[in-house]
Amino acid sequence: MRSGDQSALAELYDRYSSVVYAVALRVLGDTGAAEDVLQEVFLQLWRNPGAFDSARGSLGAWLAVITRNRAIDALRRRKPETDIEDVIVSVAPDLASNADRSRAAEKVRGVLGTMPAPQRSALEMAYFEGMSHSEIASKTGEPLGTIKTRIRSGLIALRKAFQT
């Protein structure tokens, strides 16, 4: 893809740009900043398509994670913490189409809805606001260990919902 086929990138953009943009916008809350992250993520894919290992997971999930990480870096005004080649995402559904994502969103909302509010809040603060466990503990006044347990069990609950 690197030097040859820009149309391949255009195909991938058409398929995944709405996921990438939605994630960046959710984290950053600003359309201009989200557009910058969208551009950066696809340019990185263009420059280094080998960074994604298709044997290990879906491109949609990988792009979503890369985008979330870049958006958090932008939110916290820090240099990128991880190299995209080091990010391996295993066994998440591709969810390329809007209809699939709507269904998955409903499922995720269902799982989040059954979680106790403090657990849901800890998970969202860590994922969409990029807060560390100590920042969350200090904000909520909860012990560090409690925050750790909530985040892990929240993630596992999501996994289980998509295994059934």
Add this chain to the structure above:
Amino acid sequence: MSVHEQFAENLALYALNALEGDDRAVLEKHLATCSECRLELEQLRGDGALLALSTVGPKPPARARQKLLDAVAKEAAESPTLRQAQGRLSRSQNAREMGHPSVAPRRSWWGALGWAATVAVIVFAASLWKENTALKQSLASASAQAVQSTRELDNLRRIAAPIIAPEAQHFTLVTVKTPPQPQGKAFYLRKRSSLVFVANNMPSLPPHKAYELWLIPAQGVPVAAGVFKPDAHGSATVVNPPLPAGIEAKGFAITVEDEAGVEHSTQPVMMIGTGE
């Protein structure tokens, strides 16, 4: 859960980049040697990806697509040979600037040796001048190539505008009452062994089965080029599956196999396409 329990909670935080300090350093040290925990980390990232993937929001503005394609076209137009020639020229100039004064002739007791050094410097300078001239010619030629490439690219973009422009309308014409047909597009770059495959309208599969993509070489047996399962709408993507270097592709084909994939297929070919 077979992951080392003492690391389980920190692994979840690490998957979200939310672990810091000594805990992070200790975990990274452990991850370097524990494949079991690395696998769990990938899985936890996948769990987090569900949160991200389920984010619903507006579509990006149409201008973002064009901005990306313009940036990519600009990068593609930059000739690597031009940069290479510029690098070589710059190195040569540096070498001359650094090397020449250090061997400049001086009057000394070692007069004869001094003259010999002077001659050596002249010879060295002459060879540098010659190399510099050759490099300048190479640079001029590379510049001309770059101009030519830009011209060709502009031409291609004019031709491709109806395909890639965001405001372009796309229509697929089929026989009346024909259901959507399975379709796959493979983009293959032989010199980089790079492959992007995008499929649409693929029929759903029986349990434990998957589609396997095959690269059909100009010579020899088909090479496995990735296993994929379509989503609920029949869409699927394969990006850069592991492929042997430099194989010339005559075409691509798809079979239905067990979900782990096989190295050599005995199944009938379901879809096939040759290069355009």
